[in-house]
Amino acid sequence: MPSPDMPSATGEMTLVIATFNRSGYLRGLLDSVVALDPAPERIVVVDNASTDDTQDVITAAASRLAVPLVNVRLPVNAGGAGGFAAGVERALSEGASWLWLMDDDVVVLPGAVTALGKWTGTYECIHGRRLDEAGKPFFWQHRFLPFLGIHIPIRGNVFRDTAAFETNVGCFEGMLISADLVRRIGLPDERYFINGDDEIYGWLASRLTDVVYVNDFVLQKVRPQKHIDLGIRHLNDSSDLSRFYSMRNRGHTGQYLRAHGRYNRFGFALGTLLTAGKEILRLLAVEHRVAGIPSLWRGWRESRSILHDGSWQPMPPLEAAPSPDRKHQV
Secondary structure, X not given: OOOOOOOOOOOOEEEEEEEOOOHHHHXXXXXXXXXXXXXXXXEEEEEOOOOOOHHHHHHHHHHHOOOOEEEEEOOOOOHHHHHHHHHHHHHHHOOOOEEEEEOOOEEEOOOHHHHHHOOOOOOOEEEEEEEOOOOOEOOOOEEEEOOOOEEEEOOOOOOOOOOEEEEOOOOOOOEEXXXXXHHHHOOOOHHHOOOOHHHHHHXXXXXXOOEEEEXXXXXXXXXXXXXXXXXXXXXXXXXXXXXXXXXXXXHHHHHHHHHOOOOOHHHHHHHHHHHHHHHHHHHHHHXXXXXXXXXXXXXXXXXXXXXXXXOOOOOXXXXXXXXXXXXXXX
């Protein structure tokens, strides 16, 4: 359960950004960070071996920031998962108390540090709200269903009766997490490369403490995407690479469920069918093409190999983790 005497993270956050070949978006994000008051205590930018002018953007931002910027350039592109794993590890080595994990295609809204900091005396894993590129509230309210191994949208106004909605899924587009909790979980699993690494990280966090989505807008997405409105959520366009990993990483997710005694063979198979169905709908209804379907097939085949890998092990905690002490298991 949350600790009532946990200190506030206002001014004690380390912002961890993972980026790859999107220097324009990164420049906008770092510009918004420069304007923050109060600001995070430091910035860690992980450059996933970008081939554009990302390094120039990082150097220019470092000269304008009033706080230290740590530039971590990876020798190869390790994906978002590998980028966040490297960034989290570096942030911990720099003495971070709180880690604010962020993709490069957002900007930070004024007052975001204060808005999030007021929750850190109660919770250890916090997600603020986001605006979409048009300035409207972005839908992100989900719960992870271990039986299916997928997350599902929650309908309605989750903040109608409370300013903190408890969930059990994570998002690295703005997750704020305590260093203590990170050490108990371990680093983000770089084997995911992209897609699903934050989902399972949030679920692992929920096994140890409460994970919440709070009614404070702290980020705005800036990358426009095609989408359709399904009533309970929007379905955005994607890429064949992301589609491949959405299926392939089912193998890793299944292994995590198995490691925690929550894997159900039949339920997980149904979740895999639902995942494939969602991606096919995305292709047909949003992108108006079918060429991405082979990516799903290749991803599914690789997921089977991962699920049957008897040597697979979950990412280890960075220190001895106590058994979960919770009112309920999720």
